[in-house]
Structure formats: C-alpha cells, structure tokens
Amino acid sequence: MSEPVRVSIGRGDSRDPKRPVYVISVAASIVSVHPRTLRIYEDAGLVCPARTPTNIRLYSEIDIRRVMWIRHLTQNLGVNLAGVRILFELEERLGTRILERLYDEGVDAADAAKSADEAPEPSASTA
Amino acid sequence: MSEPVRVSIGRGDSRDPKRPVYVISVAASIVSVHPRTLRIYEDAGLVCPARTPTNIRLYSEIDIRRVMWIRHLTQNLGVNLAGVRILFELEERLGTRILERLYDEGVDAADAAKSADEAPEPSASTA
DNA sequence: GATACTTGACAATGGTATTGTCAGGTTTCT
C-alpha cells in the first residue's frame, strides 16, 4: 500500500480490483474486524470471496469495499444485516449506485445523525 | 360508520387516502400492533400522523399503508427500523416505488425466505 | 513442523424490537 510499483503484465491485470488477493486474516485487519465476522458476512450471503483450489478464501479489492459498506451501514447507520442484504439486492436490481447517492445527497449526516463522525466514504482508496 | 353515506363535498375529498381519520387505537387494530408500537414508529420518524387541533393523532390511509410496509420489512424480512428509515429515504430521494419493485421482481420470497408465508402485498386494500 | 487456514459449535456482551404498564394530565362523548 506504499505506491503503484507498476508491475504490469501488459494490460491492467495484476492490479485488477476484482483479483482475489487477501487471505481472511489480512482482509480482516484491513477492515478492522474479526475474521469470524467476515465468515458471518459470507454465511449471510453479503460477500463471496473467491477460493483457492484448496479452499482458502481470497478477498479482492471489491470484496473489501463491499465489507466496508457493510461496516458503514451497520456501525454508523445502525442497519442490521437483513437491511444490508435488501440494500445490496436493490442496488443490483436497479443497477444503480444507490448507496453512493445516499452520500451525494447527504442522507446519513442529516437524519441518522447518531455516531456518524468519520468515514464519509468507505471505498477502498484505489477508487 | 356503517356505510359510505355519500357525504361528498363535491369532489373526491371525503375518501381521500391522505385524509386523517383513524385515532391511534383504531389504526393499531387495523395493522395489528400495540398503540405503543405506533408511537415508537413516530418517534423514529417513520410515520407522521396528522394531529387534531387538540393534539390527538389521526392516521390516514397512506399512514396505514406506510405502517404496513414497516411491519412487512421488520417482521417478514427482518430489517430493523434503521434499515426501514434508509429504505424510505431512498425511495424519496429516487422518487421511485423501490419497495414495490422488490415485490415485482420477487426479491423477498427468493432470498430472505424465512417466515415469509403470507402478506405478499401490504398495501391497504383500496389500491 | 509450525503457522494459518477450514468448518462447526458454543458463549458472552451489548443493543434493538415489541409489548406492556403506570402515572399525571387533557380531550371527547354521553
């Protein structure tokens, strides 16, 4: 996470945000949760990390971002996992970044002003 | 209270779904919840029944429908009130009946198949 | 072989949802 390094295999393949790279312990430390929590999210169908041929979970940048959204929705906005599921489904169904629009129009800060102090944008840097 | 009576003030005003008509005990029995629960929903900003000049709550048909959505989301889909709030806000922001679209495309039945057996359409009859 | 992963189970903590009640006061209806 120091700098791009420009490894490049020719096309933007090595740093593809969809590429599964983090094992669960690393992913957990990135988003600051217990590995147990990540497994729970997976059981709930909220994240689907890839697996190595030998069944080890590998989280991509996109998976990480998804988990960050879950954290934001649950910790800052007080939504439970069932609510997160609906929101994700809605986003898929509508094919829109509805969650991001919540930020753009400032929904959280305005109404659910509870402990919302920081993290106004849970996307993993590489945006 | 036995029949329509055709009160009519000329235009469709008497049966306007926005017209506040039910006191809390009646509203509560219609949606099968404790009056306490309706006050909680109001405190949470999820419903805003009108008030008489002397401060008595009066729920409209629309308020009733709104409460029915809350009940469906919480009881059948397991969403908490924070989640309901977000969904309502989203619906306002997007200016779309996103909740209804969930039904149209069968989200609940498909994924959150838990205790979802009945009430596949919580709109108050008068649809 | 040591370290980290896998699943499955069990548990403790703190929080939420709902119902329920009680008290003191106001409104409504008969």
Next chain:
DNA sequence: AGAAACCTGACAATACCATTGTCAAGTATC
C-alpha cells in the same frame, strides 16, 4: 359531571441480532 380514550414520559420484560472470542479436529502452506 363522569367514563373512556387520548397525550407524554418512564420503566421493564422478552426475545432476538451483531460482534467478538474461543475450542476442537482437520487441511494447507512455508
């Protein structure tokens, strides 16, 4: 006037959810 239903605010019990944490037995990686 008096009964019944409303108001607010408080307090509480129940049951369920989210998160963290651990333990055990087994597999993968270095």
